[in-house]
Amino acid sequence: MTQDLSDPLDGGLGDLEESGPIDFLIIELPTDRATGDAAFPHLLDLVDRGIVRVLDLVVVRRQPDDTVTAVGLEELDDGSTGLEVFAGARSGLLDDEDLAEAAQTVEPGRTAVILVYENTWAAPFALALRRNGAQLVANGRIPVQALLASLDASDA
Template identity: 35%
Template sequence: MAAELDLGAVDCFLVGFPPGALLDGGALTQMAALVDAGVIEVLDALVIRKDDDGSISGVNLAEMGGAVAFTGVRPGLPGDDDLAIAAEEMSAGSVAVFVLYENTWARGFVTAVHERGGVFPGSGRIGTDDLLAAIEAAGD
């Protein structure tokens, strides 16, 4: 079943920008470079804003005419539940971006595993900030 989609590993991340953070498109440019290099393919992305009164709004990045190419595999995958979860972590006046992406470098590996009857019963990811904190703590 999964091999029919011909997808590599799919991941997501949430990036938060506190009030006053520099939103100049630099991070988006770097993500676009990963897309252009064939390392990832952005499947969907949602820009989320938490207003000073605590209200939440979100817009799909593809609707904003962003610089990143989208496959449109399933636009709208980040839904209201994702918006609510992200909002819990956000402070008033902040912006966050939820990105769903395929690790295209893994396509061949994933396909080979599936063709041989293998499955991926689970995977995990360690948050960058958590890993950096652990490395720093280990050095103390």
């Protein structure tokens, strides 16, 4: 694996001027089978190919009484997913308040994986824009479910 997370502030963030866009995902997993083993190898592949760089990977559980508890990465990984490489992946971008807020997006009794990552594939493009005085003024995502619903509505 090419990513050194031993010092996430140096190895994770590096020179922000040369960084690509930084995004986050909150993934809800059922607590009774919160392994994510089918999906996480794809994340490892993206990192290995230099497409993304993981800055933070944190797991929390929203208890049925709405309290939030930290979950060790080892609780998601039986060793088959390779997620142990992200143990300690904390850039300092997320604080306890961010994690509590993220946990509120999942249903009580569920597990949340909070992933902050740099889109390293876009770094050269973003750097060229900044050097030429341009700036990103808006961005967004269209969820696949919304796209499918729109296509279904146009077919009707």
